[in-house]
Each structure stands twice: as structure tokens, then as C-alpha cells.
Amino acid sequence: MLRAFIAIEIPLEIKKAIAAQTASLQKETGHAVRWVTLDNIHLTLKFLGEISPSSVELLSQSLQLECSQYAPFEIAVSSLGCFPSPRRPRVIWIGLHAPAELTQLQHKIETTVARLGYDMQDKPFSPHLTIGRVREQISADESLHLRAALESKIIDDLGSFSVRAIHLFKSDLQSSGSVYTSLYSGDLGSYYAEI
Ligand code: 3AM
DSSP, X not given: OEEEEEEEEOOHHHHHXXXXXXXXXXXXXXXXXXXXXXXXXXXXXEEEEEEOGGGHHHHHHHHHXXXXXXXXXXXXXXXXXXXXXXXXXXXXXXXXXXXXXXXHHHHHHHXXXXXXXXXXXXXXXXXXXXXXXEOSSOOHHHHHHXXXXXHHOOOOOOOEXXXXXXXXXXXXXXXXXXXXXXXXXXXXXXXXXXX
């Protein structure tokens, strides 16, 4: 079995801008947060969980079919936020401004993979880039310090990028952390890109 998810790759210059603007925050929060390495920052559209290797082809074909119906679009990257809330930060993320096409495409992918038997996500899609996960066992002091650091952090505009493909990724848990590898890349409609 493979652990898999569907996501958009983030260009290196955007990831470097995120790293530069969060460097001080990463230093200040110390042990309290497990920061995501640059290689692993992506925009998740659908977490599939464990899939069998034999389903990769069908998933890839379905992904290509959905992608071909959408033109490439731009996403702007800005702001800092937390799930479930800034008062109880568990996941630290960078927010995105995306056109309606992203939500439509995500919804199409969600319904298509549900028809193939994968679980449907019950929470509404909230596009974000996870950059850190707060450790379970942190002291009350560390928690207060973390919240203060997050509240005072201001992130400037981090640029924008063009989405031209959606990937089916596999995730391998290694001793150094998760390693993500693209198994298939579905191109957004080339017909639209040329007009
Ligand atoms: O990039 P984010 O954080 O949005 O959180 C995991 C990550 O999304 C999510 O799948 C993406 C690639 O690892 N993920 C991991 N386990 C999950 C689960 N059991 C999960 N999403 C939902 N359910």
C-alpha cells in the first residue's frame, strides 16, 4: 500500500520567501513547533490515505480528466494563520488568495475520488500551506510564548505563482521525516493556456 495525496507544488522562490519571512518566528518558537522543510511545503487538495499501487493509474487518469477542464490560474501567497484558531494553534499555515477555479477544481477532485471509493472530507476546503505543526507536549510557558510570537508576526506579500499542474504524491515516512514523491502530474488544460 502507498500513502497518497493530491496537491499543488509550490515554486522554490515562493518557498524561499516563506523561509526568509518566518526565520525569526522559527528561531523564537524553538522546540514548540515542528517546522515543515522547504521540500515538503505544498498545497494539499485531497488526502487519500492508503491506496493500493494498482489504483495509481485510475487515479491518474481521473486527475488528468478533471485538470484538462480547467485553465491555468494564479494564486497569491500572503498572511499567517493557525488551525484551529490563533488561541489554540496546532497547525501553522500561510494563507492563499486563489480564484474560484481552485475551489471548483478541488470539489471536482473530491467528488471524483469519492466515486472511486475514497472518503469524502466533511470539512470545507480551506486552501493553505502548512508550514509548522505544534508539538503535543509543550509547557504552558512555551504555549504562551508561541501564541505571543504568532500574534506579533507580520508576514508581507509573498508573491504569486501560476498553477499549471496538479500532482498525485506518495508519502514515505523515513527516519528523517516524510518524503514526498510525485507519481503523476495532471496538466491543466493546454487548450486554454494557448488562447
Ligand atoms: O499540507 P496539509 O497539512 O494541508 O496534513 C497532511 C497534509 O496536508 C494531510 O495530508 C497532507 C499531506 O501529508 N494529512 C495527513 N494525514 C491526514 C489524515 N489522516 C491528512 N489529512 C486528513 N486526514
